[in-house]
Amino acid sequence: MIFTEFYNLMSLPYNIENFLLAAQTIKVCVPENHAVKDWYLQNTPASFPYWAKVWDASVGLSMFIALNEKLFFGKKVLELASGLGLPSLTVAGFADTVVCSDFINQPLQYVQLSAKENRIINLSTEKIDWNEYAKNEINEEIILLSDVNYDPDCFEELYKCFIRILQQQKTIVLSTPQRLMAKPFIEKIFPFVQQQELFNVNSKDVSVYVLKT
Numbered sequence: 001m002i003f004t005e006f007y008n009l010m011s012l013p014y015n016i017e018n019f020l021l022a023a024q025t026i027k028v029c030v031p032e033n034h035a036v037k038d039w040y041l042q043n044t045p046a047s048f049p050y051w052a053k054v055w056d057a058s059v060g061l062s063m064f065i066a067l068n069e070k071l072f073f074g075k076k077v078l079e080l081a082s083g084l085g086l087p088s089l090t091v092a093g094f095a096d097t098v099v100c101s102d103f104i105n106q107p108l109q110y111v112q113l114s115a116k117e118n119r120i121i122n123l124s125t126e127k128i129d130w131n132e133y134a135k136n137e138i139n140e141e142i143i144l145l146s147d148v149n150y151d152p153d154c155f156e157e158l159y160k161c162f163i164r165i166l167q168q169q170k171t172i173v174l175s176t177p178q179r180l181m182a183k184p185f186i187e188k189i190f191p192f193v194q195q196q197e198l199f200n201v202n203s204k205d206v207s208v209y210v211l212k213t
Contacts, residue, residue: 012036014110016117017054019086022066026089028054029113051083051107057147058083060199060206061175062090069094071142071171071210078140080130080148085111087144087175092120099140101128131157134164146175149185159188162211166192172211177204 013032018025036052065072065087072094079088079100084107088100092115100111100123108125115123130148143165149158165172174189176182186209195210 012039014113019054019059019062019090021062021090024066024090024093026062026086027114027117028084028086028089029110029117030054030084031110049106051102051104054084054086055147056201056204057175057177057206058086059201060208061087061144061146061173063199063201064173064175064197064208065090065094065144071173075142076140077142077144078128078138079144080128080133081145082111083107085114085125087146088123089114089118089120091144092118092123095142096122098123099126100124101126103127103129103131130161134161134168138165138168138170140170142171142173144173147177148174149176149182150179152181152184155185155188158185162189162192166211166213169213173208174211175206175208177206 012035014029015032017028017030019028031052033052036049040049072091074096077091077095077098079085082088082100082102085100088098088111092098100108102108105127108127111125149155162172176186189211192211192213193209194212197208199206199208
């Protein structure tokens with residue numbers, strides 16, 4: 001397993017949350033909410049650490065992965081903006097290799113802990129900013145993203161990133177809650193949607209889209 005450099009959050013308390021996904025149970029190491037917020041207040045001017053929980057869209061994407069293992073079997077997979085990386089941990093059971101990435105290092109150490117808990121050996125972590133991703137040659141065959149289309153100010157750059165990925169004949173699997181503000185982005189990428197599924201997570205609808213050229 002490849003480890004990245006990270007800030008020392010290892011001493012913070014964390015809980016192990018279990019997610020039953022089809023025939024497998026995935027353990028995710030989740031930092032204790034108050035502890036991680038206090039650490040941020042003391043050590044960094046950054047805003048609330050949104051990475052420090054497992055979001056519904058991440059669960060929905062993982063449910064899709066667990067039910068569509070043939071799509072991922074033997075493939076090289078990358079998750080962008082992973083947070084705590086539940087989809088990466090899930091797809092590792094089917095894929096050849098998995099790169100779990102985020103634009104900051106802090107969540108990736110918890111992904112590493114989770115990989116150990118689940119005895120996963122084909123997952124590595126890497127610091128990647130999706131704004132810079134896909135400007136060069138892409139090695140992975142499938143790109144995972146969950147809940148990235150929440151800020152209309154970023155839609156244009158996010159769309160350009162998607163186009164660069166698709167132009168390299170790669171597959172994108174995107175999960176998103178059914179938010180009104182997300183609708184314009186979904187409408188823009190819909191011509192590329194090859195498969196669409198709907199999941200109910202914590203009484204909320206999460207859509208999963210498979211995009212190809």
